[in-house]
Amino acid sequence: MDIPRYTLNDGHDLPAIGFGTAGLRGDDAVAAVTSALENGYRLLDTAVNYENEAEVGEAIRHSAVPREEIMVTSKIPGRHHAYDDAIRSTKESLERLGLDHLDLHLIHWPNPGRDLYHETWRALVDLRKEGLVRSVGVSNFTEAHLRRVIDETGVTPAVNQIELHPYWPQPEMQQVHDDLGVVTESWSPLGKRQAPFTEPPVAEAAERYGVTPGQVILRWQLQQGNLPIPKSATPSRQRENLDVFGFELSDDEMAAISGLGRPDGRLFGGDPDTHEEM
Template sequence: MTTVPHLALNNGVAIPQLGFGVFQVPAEDTAKVVRTALETGYRSIDTAAAYRNEAGVGEALRAAGLPRDELFITTKLWNSDQGYDSTLRAFDTSMGKLGLDYLDLYLIHWPLPARDTYVDTWRAFEKLQADGRVRAIGVSNFQIPHLRRLFDETDVVPAVNQIELHPHLQQPELRTFHAEHGIATEAWSPLAQGALLAEETITALASKYGKSPAQIVLRWHLQIGNVVIPKSVTTSRIAENFELFDFELDADDVLAIGEMDKGTRTGPDPDTFNVG
């Protein structure tokens, strides 16, 4: 079976560079889909309270019977649960649904700048990590000012920032900031919901390497150092997205994809999104 490379987070915890996301996977389908991903070889599963499918992830993990230390499980705190005490309660709820004794990575889903609760929320995350209930803590959709405020007012630098990132939205300034501060960049919507797979640059590279357009884009993510979590409910696509380690993009081809940046999002702007 293919061995997925791991990246060392800033606290020494190792995260698989390729994982499996379950955003928008229906709750009733989640257990089957995650079981397929685990059988394919994925060992990192990314869910969230807001996806309403944590219980299905937990069911799949129990059914698979894999050693716990082979798995890397991520979930996220939803916006309505931000705040110190409410975060601790929400964590317990998520863990009950997942059926786990500890979590590998817990993320604040959005900064919600207008609500101004993410610092208190982060302090609860620090407690969860200090208590040994979470191996690593991080954030999602945080911008540089949000991260700087955590640096100034709390003690633990986030291990991960999971952000929208794909060839049409490459976020070079934020990625550079992450690198300077030891924060791993994790890409959600790594294929821009399929919007860029018909682009000439990508299709030409797919022909050159004998790979699918999705494989080209996912391989690009790996080569520029991102953690990436593609999502699919199709068995063949789940397998295809895992087959990224038998080829490598030439340096010029990585640069060509780098020229596709348009600064366009498929999801909300973190500076203005305050829903939930």
């Protein structure tokens, strides 16, 4: 399957859809990532805190897909934010993954209460210079967090991975990203356990195009220029989630799905200004 790609502000590119791995552990993680690669995924999303980097690495090593075709993302956790800790954290991630470089490395949460994310960002910029990381980005950053790291280093994150699904569509952050040249990567892109599969704008579009509600939501993501990273342990759903390039939502359908957004739409209240995740 030929997945379109997004060009990043550093000249590299990424597939327009990736594979999320949060919650997958042990043999289940190896099996799910192995089948995701067989099914055509070429962007994998892991993190120190998912405790599955070794399993993701194992699946990559045993896959018939050449390493250079697979874009591997990991994330630095809050407890590793000081400069030296961030460097060490990244080297440990590479060791667990069994890789010589990450294709994308992110700061998992800004943890502004610790006020160290700008140090972490400087470490990422240096790791990129060393070649241990190809592209550098962030996750759960607000506009203020983004502007601070850009002002301090002159380097704009390639990606900001944020919570984004129909109940929490974040148009303001999409605009900030467009202004700054940052790709919006959507986490919990389907809405996880609160997926709005039966909401009329989603269910009716699915009926109209003969697709599933999940495909409608992923199509809604892509038509906004977002990069969704759906997770599925189910091979048939993995395939379904990539098969979203054969239909197009109208402007009205797009607006109706965005209209599902609501002030309490966050999945667990993860406000980046206050949420601490170590």
